[in-house]
Each structure stands twice: as structure tokens, then as C-alpha cells.
Amino acid sequence: MLKVLTPGSALVLICIAALGQQSAKKNPEPMEGVRELFYLASAKKDALPPIRKASAPARKTAPAEQPAAPPAVPHLGLRYNLVLVNDDPSKTQLVDPDRVLHVGECFAIDLESNRSGYVFVVARQSSGHAKALLPTPEMAGEPNVINPGQTLRVPSNYCFEISDPPGTETLFVMLSRDPSDFYELYDSVKRDSEPPPQRPTAAVQLASASVDDAVDKLSKQFGTRDIVIRKVSQASSPKEAPNSVYVVNRSDKPTASIVTQIQVKHR
Secondary structure, X not given: OEEEEEOOEEEEEEOEOOOOOOOOOOOOOOXXXXXXXXXXXXXXXXXXXXXXXXXXXXXXXXXXXXXXXXXXXXXXXXXXXXXXXXXXHHHOEXXXXXOOEOOOOEEEEEEEEOOOEEEEEEEEEOOOOEEEEEOOHHHOOOOOEEXXXXXXXXXXXXXXXXXXXXXXXXXXXXXXOOHHHHHHHHHHHHHHHXXXXXXXXXXHHHHHHHHHHHHHHHHOOOOOOOEEEEEEOOOOOXXXXXXXXXXEEOOOOOEOEEEEEEEEEEO
């Protein structure tokens, strides 16, 4: 179970089902060069089109009014590190993502991408339904745009606190260069944040289902043979933290999005 906290105060309780352990597992296929692919594909930041703020059907805007998304690229990738956080930000600690955390500890995730894109983080509640963690009204103002060479801490002004029962917290992290990939998810998060009517309606149920549907569609990208995951225990340069996990599309075929799972074990 996770609590989303500001430094020193709880904001919202998030219950996530205990799931299987897949984080940073070794791929049975050779993965030499994953880190090299990540850095070779790195480029200067792109100008990203804005995410549509008003709820509207995706892709209905006239082409002349809709900014073009940056092109898909080969070897799109993410790098992440697990960070322990406490009341003193200067004392945050990078830890092995396979470390077992304990009740009361609070963590965040440091992300780096090799191309510009939008970052979305979603978890599963104990009910099995998806719960958006970024963006979300409970953590207003948290950035979800990332550029090459930039470390994005998720969350940057909050943290996820470990509480009972023990298990494995599973987060879906999604990076996309095209905001249209996430219009459905983005609008569903906005609808779910609105006060519910006094009586349940089909529209409210549909809004919750649409979040699940959007996450399920995107999460199917995880596990594809083109996605490789490798944990690098030893840093190769001052810019690389130890125990970094690289998630890279090793195919030469260009892609505009990548999805991975980050699992945090605790007891």
C-alpha cells in the first residue's frame, strides 16, 4: 500500500494490489549494448505539441489547427532509479530497485529519457482498477514533460510512502512523443477527479472504465520482444547513477511511445 505524501503530511491513500515480481528481471536474450543504444539515440530536445486541455474526442481537431507531433524515433528509451526520500531533501538516497523497502519509508523515481516526451505514471488499486499518479489532481503542478539530459523526479514535491499490507507495488510508466496517445487517459483522469453525482450513473462508470481501457491498451507494449530491460549495477560515468535500469526499444523501427513496469517490493 502506498500513501502519496507532501514532506511531513499525508494527502491521499492509494491501495495497489500485490502483483508479480517483474522489475528489472534479466531478459533471456542477450542484452549487450542496451545502455549504448540509449545514449546513441539521445538527441536535443524537441518542441512538443500541447496536450488538449478541454475534453474532446481524440483526433477531431482539424489538421491545420493541430500541431504536428515530433516524429517517431528508433531506440526510444527510459532510464530510471529508485530514490528514498525523507523530510530533508538534501538526504535523499539512490537505492537498488531490487531492495526490499519497509513500512514508513518514502520513495520517488528518477527518470531520464533519450528523447523529449510526456511521462504518465499509473498504478493498479486493490480493486484492480487503474489509478493515475501523474498527472493527478492530488499532486497538482507536478511536471510530466521530460527532455534528454534532464532528470525528472516523480513525484518532485511529494513521495510515495510504504504502508501495510506487504507486497509488491506495480507502477506503469509511459513515455510518448505524441500526446494523442494519451488523450483518452488524460481526459479520463480529469473526469474521475470531478465530484461524483449523488446517484451513480453509466457515465461515471464509463469514465472509470476508460482509464482502465487506456492503460490496458498502452501496457500491452510492455513485454514486446523489442523492449529490453537491463539493470546496470556499476556506473560508467559521473552522469550515470549506480543501479540504473535502462528500458529501450532495441528495434530499428521508429516508435513514438514506450511503456514499462516498475515494481517496488516491501514488507
